[in-house]
Amino acid sequence: MDFSKEKSDFYNNLTKKIRRHIVKMTNHAGSGHPGGSLSATELMSVLFFEHMNVDPNNPDWEDRDCFFLSKGHCTPVFYSVLAEKGFFPVEELMTFRDVDGRLHGHPCGEHIPGVDISSGSLGQGLSVANGVGLIAKLDGRDRRSYCMIGDGELQEGQVWEAAMTAAHYNLDNVCAIIDWNKIQLDDFVENVKGVKNLGDKFRAFGWHVVEIDGHDINAVNEAYKEAKRTKGRPTAILAHTVKGKGVSFMEDTHDWHGMAPNDEQLETALKELA
Amino acid sequence: MANLEAPRKGFADALIRLGEKHENLVVLDADCAKSNMTNLYKDRFPDRFFNIGISECDLVGTAAGMAVAGKVPFANAYANFLTGRAFDQMRISVCYSNNNVKIVGHNAGTSAAQEGATHLPLEDISLMRTLPRMTVIVPADAVEMEKAVEAAYYHEGPIYLRVGKLPVPIVTKKEEPFKIGKAIKYREGADITIISTGIMLDESLKAVGELEKQGVSAELLHIHTIKPIDKEAIIASAAKTKHVITVEEHSIIGGLGSAVAEVLSENQPAKLRRIGTNDRFGVSGKMDELLDLFELRSHRIVSTANELLGHRVTS
Numbered sequence: 001m002d003f004s005k006e007k008s009d010f011y012n013n014l015t016k017k018i019r020r021h022i023v024k025m026t027n028h029a030g031s032g033h034p035g036g037s038l039s040a041t042e043l044m045s046v047l048f049f050e051h052m053n054v055d056p057n058n059p060d061w062e063d064r065d066c067f068f069l070s071k072g073h074c075t076p077v078f079y080s081v082l083a084e085k086g087f088f089p090v091e092e093l094m095t096f097r098d099v100d101g102r103l104h105g106h107p108c109g110e111h112i113p114g115v116d117i118s119s120g121s122l123g124q125g126l127s128v129a130n131g132v133g134l135i136a137k138l139d140g141r142d143r144r145s146y147c148m149i150g151d152g153e154l155q156e157g158q159v160w161e162a163a164m165t166a167a168h169y170n171l172d173n174v175c176a177i178i179d180w181n182k183i184q185l186d187d188f189v190e191n192v193k194g195v196k197n198l199g200d201k202f203r204a205f206g207w208h209v210v211e212i213d214g215h216d217i218n219a220v221n222e223a224y225k226e227a228k229r230t231k232g233r234p235t236a237i238l239a240h241t242v243k244g245k246g247v248s249f250m251e252d253t254h255d256w257h258g259m260a261p262n263d264e265q266l267e268t269a270l271k272e273l274a
Numbered sequence: 275m276a277n278l279e280a281p282r283k284g285f286a287d288a289l290i291r292l293g294e295k296h297e298n299l300v301v302l303d304a305d306c307a308k309s310n311m312t313n314l315y316k317d318r319f320p321d322r323f324f325n326i327g328i329s330e331c332d333l334v335g336t337a338a339g340m341a342v343a344g345k346v347p348f349a350n351a352y353a354n355f356l357t358g359r360a361f362d363q364m365r366i367s368v369c370y371s372n373n374n375v376k377i378v379g380h381n382a383g384t385s386a387a388q389e390g391a392t393h394l395p396l397e398d399i400s401l402m403r404t405l406p407r408m409t410v411i412v413p414a415d416a417v418e419m420e421k422a423v424e425a426a427y428y429h430e431g432p433i434y435l436r437v438g439k440l441p442v443p444i445v446t447k448k449e450e451p452f453k454i455g456k457a458i459k460y461r462e463g464a465d466i467t468i469i470s471t472g473i474m475l476d477e478s479l480k481a482v483g484e485l486e487k488q489g490v491s492a493e494l495l496h497i498h499t500i501k502p503i504d505k506e507a508i509i510a511s512a513a514k515t516k517h518v519i520t521v522e523e524h525s526i527i528g529g530l531g532s533a534v535a536e537v538l539s540e541n542q543p544a545k546l547r548r549i550g551t552n553d554r555f556g557v558s559g560k561m562d563e564l565l566d567l568f569e570l571r572s573h574r575i576v577s578t579a580n581e582l583l584g585h586r587v588t589s
Contacts, residue, residue, distance in 0.1 A: 062344060066339075066343075068339075108371075109370075109371040109372070109373075110370075110371060110372045117338060117367060117373070118366055118370040119366065120366065121362050121366045124331075124362075124363055127332045127333075127336045127339065127367070128335050128336070128339035128367055130332075130336050131336040131339015131341070131342065132340070132342055132343045134339075135343035135344070135345055138300075138321060158329075161331060162335065162336075164327065165326055165336060168327075169324075
C-alpha cells in the first residue's frame with residue numbers, strides 16, 4: 001500500500017534534506033563519496049525511519065535491529081540518516097572527515113552512536129549481519145539485521161561465502177540491500193567485472209529476491225515489508241538506483257564515485273535539491 | 275619420559291568447562307571441528323556451535339557479528355588460513371571495531387607436520403602482532419593452554435591464541451599462576467638469558483640443564499604472551515646477564531625474536547641471538563623430524579649460548 005500524502009511529503013522532504021547534507025559534507029571535507037550516497041538515500045531513509053527498531057537515545061539497546069554499511073565509503077548518507085534520526089546532532093555532520101572529529105571517512109564502530117561495526121574494506125558486512133542474525137535465533141530475540149552492499153562490491157568473494165551461510169542457517173532475520181547503481185570507482189560495473197543476472201545468482205544461493213526501483217519510496221517500503229514477511233530464508237532487495245541521483249551533473253557517471261563538489265558545484269547542486 | 279598431551283586437548287577441555295559456566299560463549303569453526311577438537315564442544319553444546327564451512331573470512335566476520343550481539347565467540351580454523359586469509363577481517367571487523375572475538379589458530383608450528391609448507395604456520399605470530407589491540411598468546415603445553423583459554427575468555431578484547439595439534443611434553447604446572455602479559459621465570463641465572471615461547475619451553479629447560487653442567491648459569495624466561503610483551507622482565511634479565519637468546523617454533527622474522535629485539539634495542543641493549551625458523555617455508559615431515567630439520571632443539575640453544583658468551587665450543 002502506498003504511503004499517505006503526509007508520509008510521501010515527509011520522505012520527499014527528508015530525502016532532499018539528506019541529499020543536501022551529502023553534498024555539503026563532501027564539499028566541507030574536500031573529499032568523500034557522494035555518488036553512492038545519493039543513490040542509497042531512499043533505501044536508507046525508509047529503512048531507518050519506517051522499519052528499523054532502534055532507539056537513538058540508547059544505541060546499544062540489546063533488542064535493537066542492526067544495520068551494517070558494507071559499502072563503507074558511503075558514510076555521507078549513513079551519517080546523515082543517523083543524525084536526522086537523532087543519534088547525534090545534525091550540526092556534527094559538518095565535521096565530516098575532520099581530524100579532530102569522530103565522523104571518519106569510513107565508519108568507526110567504536111565511536112559513532114548507531115554504527116555497530118567499522119567498515120570500509122569491502123565485502124565484510126554480510127558476514128557480520130549473519131552473526132547478529134544467528135545469535136538472535138539462538139537467543140530467541142525478535143531482532144533483524146540489515147546489510148547494505150554495493151553492486152561493485154559483489155565482486156568480493158566473501159559476500160558469496162556469507163550468502164551461503166545465511167541460506168544454510170535459514171536466516172530470515174537477515175536482509176541484504178543491494179544498491180544496484182551499476183557504477184563502481186573505475187567504470188560501469190559491467191565494464192569492470194559484470195554482475196549480470198543478479199536475481200538468479202541470489203536465488204541460486206537460496207535467497208528470496210525482491211527487485212525494485214530503489215528511488216520509489218513506496219516500492220522500497222513494500223520491499224522491506226516483504227523481507228519481514230519472508231520466512232525460512234534471507235531476503236535480498238535488489239534496488240535499481242542511479243548513481244549521483246538528484247544532482248544532474250553527478251548522475252550516472254563514475255566521476256562522482258569519490259569526488260567532492262567545489263563551492264560552485266555545491267551551489268548548483270543545492271539549487272537542484274532545494 | 276615426560277607426560278605427553280596435545281595442546282588442542284587442553285584447549286577443548288577448557289572451552290567446555292567455560293561453556294558450562296557461561297552461556298554467552300559460542301564457538302565457530304571452518305570445517306576443522308574434528309581436527310581442532312571443537313567437535314567436543316559441539317557435542318556438549320550443539321546450539322552454541324556453528325560450522326561456517328571452508329570460509330575463514332566469513333568465519334571471522336560472523337564471529338564479529340556475534341560479538342556485536344553480546345556473545346564471546348571463539349573462532350577456530352587452521353592458523354595459516356585464519357591469520358593469512360582473514361587478516362583484513364580481523365583488522366576491520368574485529369580489532370578496529372574493538373570486538374570481543376577470540377581468534378584460535380590451530381595446527382600451530384611444526385604440529386601441522388606432514389601436511390607440508392601450505393599448512394605449517396610459521397608466520398602467524400608476526401601477522402597477529404601487528405594488529406592494533408590484538409593480544410597474542412602462545413602457550414607451552416596442554417596445561418598452560420587451559421589457563422590461557424580461561425584468561426582469554428575473561429579478557430575483554432580481541433585475542434589470538436595459538437594451539438598445537440600433536441602431543442608435546444607437559445612442562446608447566448597447574449598451580450603456576452598465569453597472567454596475560456606476564457612472563458614466567460623458570461630458572462634464575464647470571465650469565466645468559468634464554469627467552470622461550472610456546473612448546474620451545476621444553477627444549478629450553480633441557481638447554482638450561484645442559485648449560486648448568488657446563489658451568490653456565492642461564493636464566494630462563496617463558497613468554498606466553500607475545501603481545502603485550504613483558505618488557506620489565508626482559509629488561510631486568512638482560513641488564514643482569516647482558517646476553518639473550520630467543521627460542522620460538524616460528525619464523526625469526528616478526529615473532530618473539532623480533533619483539534624481544536625491539537625491547538632490548540630501545541631499552542637495554544644486549545647481545546642477542548634468535549632461534550626459530552629462518553626466512554623459509556616448511557616441508558612435510560613428522561613433528562620430531564621437523565624440529566630436527568629446523569634445529570629447534572636444546573643442543574642448538576646450548577651451542578648458541580656458548581658462541582654468544584665467547585666460549586670455545588667442544589663437540
